[in-house]
Amino acid sequence: MAAAGGRSFDLWGVPYDGAASLGWPGSRYAPARVRQALGWMVMRVQDGRVYSSDTQRLHSFGEDVLRDRGDTNVVAHDLMATLDACAAAVADSVRQGRLPLVIGGDDSLLYGCVKGFHDAHGGTIGILHFDAHLDLLDESRNQGRYSQSSGMRRALELPRVSVRHSIQVGVRNFNFPSSRRFIEDAGLAQLPAAQFVRLGAEAAVRLIRAQLEGADHVFWAFDIDVVDPAFAPGAGAHEPGGLTSRDVLECIRLLAPYCEGFNIVEVNPLIDHHDMTSILAANLAYHMVVFGQDAAPRD
Numbered sequence: 001m002a003a004a005g006g007r008s009f010d011l012w013g014v015p016y017d018g019a020a021s022l023g024w025p026g027s028r029y030a031p032a033r034v035r036q037a038l039g040w041m042v043m044r045v046q047d048g049r050v051y052s053s054d055t056q057r058l059h060s061f062g063e064d065v066l067r068d069r070g071d072t073n074v075v076a077h078d079l080m081a082t083l084d085a086c087a088a089a090v091a092d093s094v095r096q097g098r099l100p101l102v103i104g105g106d107d108s109l110l111y112g113c114v115k116g117f118h119d120a121h122g123g124t125i126g127i128l129h130f131d132a133h134l135d136l137l138d139e140s141r142n143q144g145r146y147s148q149s150s151g152m153r154r155a156l157e158l159p160r161v162s163v164r165h166s167i168q169v170g171v172r173n174f175n176f177p178s179s180r181r182f183i184e185d186a187g188l189a190q191l192p193a194a195q196f197v198r199l200g201a202e203a204a205v206r207l208i209r210a211q212l213e214g215a216d217h218v219f220w221a222f223d224i225d226v227v228d229p230a231f232a233p234g235a236g237a238h239e240p241g242g243l244t245s246r247d248v249l250e251c252i253r254l255l256a257p258y259c260e261g262f263n264i265v266e267v268n269p270l271i272d273h274h275d276m277t278s279i280l281a282a283n284l285a286y287h288m289v290v291f292g293q294d295a296a297p298r299d
């Protein structure tokens with residue numbers, strides 16, 4: 001990773017929602033809105049530092065710590081070309097020793113992001129998957145093989161992605177029995193939303209860290225619908241009973257040092273309420289940069 005002075009991030013937008021075959025399309029508008037909301041946080045940097053009211057400490061925020069690489073080369077009519085472009089962007093950042101921070105776009109991008117991360121890194125890859133849904137659909141007539149419901153399934157097929165070092169967090173309500181069968185056969189760890197709430201964020205983070213331990217590299221795939229619709233109404237689909245915005249901000253603060261890539265998908269400005277979901281997404285991204293600058297110590 002990056003030398004002394006910590007790790008640096010590349011922000012990429014992927015304004016694509018062509019694979020939003022279920023739920024509400026509109027996440028193509030998220031990169032612009034999230035960037036706009038990020039401006040409110042970046043402007044608080046003074047002399048290369050920002051003050052965190054949560055930690056009550058100053059945190060460095062150097063000039064190069066967050067570089068906006070613009071939008072990836074989305075091909076509006078072609079999902080596979082869009083996934084390839086997303087993968088290429090992520091791989092380019094990794095090869096430059098920087099951490100990709102991708103703002104989607106719909107959740108089909110999970111596969112594109114992990115593919116690029118996998119191809120540019122050696123060793124085993126763990127996936128930390130925050131989502132209300134499982135995204136383990138193999139294939140269907142309506143959605144095909146690559147869709148917003150299949151990202152995790154396809155990503156786990158990549159040769160060095162390790163199911164043993166992956167976990168799905170915040171899953172809830174109802175899904176396909178075939179997905180349950182896959183979870184059991186593959187041995188994919190689950191931390192359902194109800195269990196997360198019972199544990200509280202700090203204990204949940206300990207459990208998540210134990211699961212990721214031993215992976216050479218961890219990619220964090222974050223579907224905004226892991227957050228309850230009351231806190232994040234601008235999402236591609238609503239699943240009641242989710243995590244709070246406080247919960248996920250705490251998770252980012254505590255887990256950012258363990259991850260080397262991050263995406264936020266399914267933020268949907270078309271059904272948002274006064275940008276509150278875009279503002280949450282911008283905060284998540286900003287927390288990732290502030291608290292992810294220093295890698296966790298390796299044993």
Ligand SMILES: [Mn+2]
Pocket residue numbers: 107131132133223225226237266
């Ligand atoms: Mn989802």
